[in-house]
Amino acid sequence: MLRVRFAPSPTGFLHIGSARTFIFNWLYARRNGGTMILRIDDTDVERNTDASLQSIHEGLNWLDLGWDEFYRQSDRLQLHAEVAEAIFNKGLAYRDFTPADHEEGEKSRAGGPWLFNPGMRELSREQSDRRAAIGEKFVLRFRVPRDGGRQVRFTDLVYGEQTKAGADIEDFALLRSDGTPTYHLASCADDADLKISHVIRGQDHLSNTFKHVLIFEGAGVPPPLFAHLPLLVAPDGTKLSKRKHGAVVSVTTYRDAGFLPQAYVNFLCLLGWSPKDDREQMSRQDLIDAFSFGGVNRSNAVVNFTEQDPIDQKALWLNSQHLRTMPVAELLPYVEAELAKAGFKIPYDDEWLERTVDLIRARYFTLHDFVTRGRAYFVDEFPIEPDALEKLNKPGAREGLRELGKRLTAEQFTEQTVESELRKLAEELGVKAGILINGARAALTGQSVGPSAFHLFIAIGKERAVARLCGV
């Protein structure tokens, strides 16, 4: 039974790297008929916030991928304590009574790594019990086997065979002096209890995995399979952080920029993974079908943004591709939500909306474009852009457009009739058809660019078109 989990700690908003980890877990589960688990790793009481938890949900909901089971580590403290005790009882962990603040200065990088506090590892069980009994504070440390050239090893599904000498692993903590579990312990205990089969997470945990293997062994549980993902980094190669890089690291930034979730998911997948053919635009199902660890890269991927433009150009392009080619019916709800947010009322029926959206989306990049560049299709007050004004100021343009407006009133209103009427008028007036065509686009939309002018007449509708022409 394949079971994977995404285990964020609620200490900030949903980071785009975390989002990608979630996506890869989800893809792997869906690909192989497994179970996707969302587990909130909230053992660090000091730093957890409800706002963060909410933000994570908000981001995940937008991605619209879902999960099958939900847990919170803070509800499972009992389990963590039991696992710690079991390890301790086997003699694989010991109490370290060294006061917390004592260590700080001691751990300088200078003379090599800190491995354990001398004297504590060798404390007899009797002494240890005695000191604990009188209430002396201690942290429970794993007794890392560092004798006889002992090696800790595991096979990473992405990075391959991994080996580290026990002698290079410090006696890490399992329980803090207040009795709460550390991340390492809680994570492994939960992974074991929840029968997680594959741990898919960021590469920043690759070296921690040796410790985790030790914990699983200590708990007498076969370790899950591990797959580490390359990190997402900033253009300068440093880790993406809220403080340094601001909004770009939050998934809500892309949502608020008018991205389609499926396009954003697509973009994130292409960072550190490839289907190995030349496909770029992929639907959710395409991604599920193509996903495997064999396609995951081992080097960090740069999210290409600048201070002026927080959006990666490729993400924007991908969004435009999805926007323009997905079934209109699927796009409609997103557009309607966008229009509603802007306070626009849809002037005609659903059929008109679908046709119009289909017409204008061909040159849009984000959902925002529908209410900015697409404004004139939905409401009557819209600005005339400078380029459009230029078209209207062409000699003969305004007069011709007003005349066209008058003539159209009597006409049947189809692309063909409008076109023939316009061309006839142009000939009569002795102006080039382009003057009236481009002028009409400017008059109807306030823009010098847009769809074919004759399609546009139909989308704007007879009544509004005539009014706009006569009003130039």
Place this chain on the structure above:
RNA sequence: GGCGCUAUCGUCUAAUGGUUAGGACGGAGCCCUCUCAAGGCUUUAAUACGGGUUCGACUCCCGUUAGCGCUACCA
């Protein structure tokens, strides 16, 4: 400092040890055209460096350099 991981166009990436090192985004240009897109075509640009192994290395090995990660009673 120690340990681990990584290194292909500006960016994302492809390439059973044998390719003119491919695709995409971005940039430039042309075609098409009622504008803008789209589309078509062309173009720009890479195997970090140095040694091996091999008939042959982007690919395997070693070293150097650089980056990242871990080295907490954070996760």
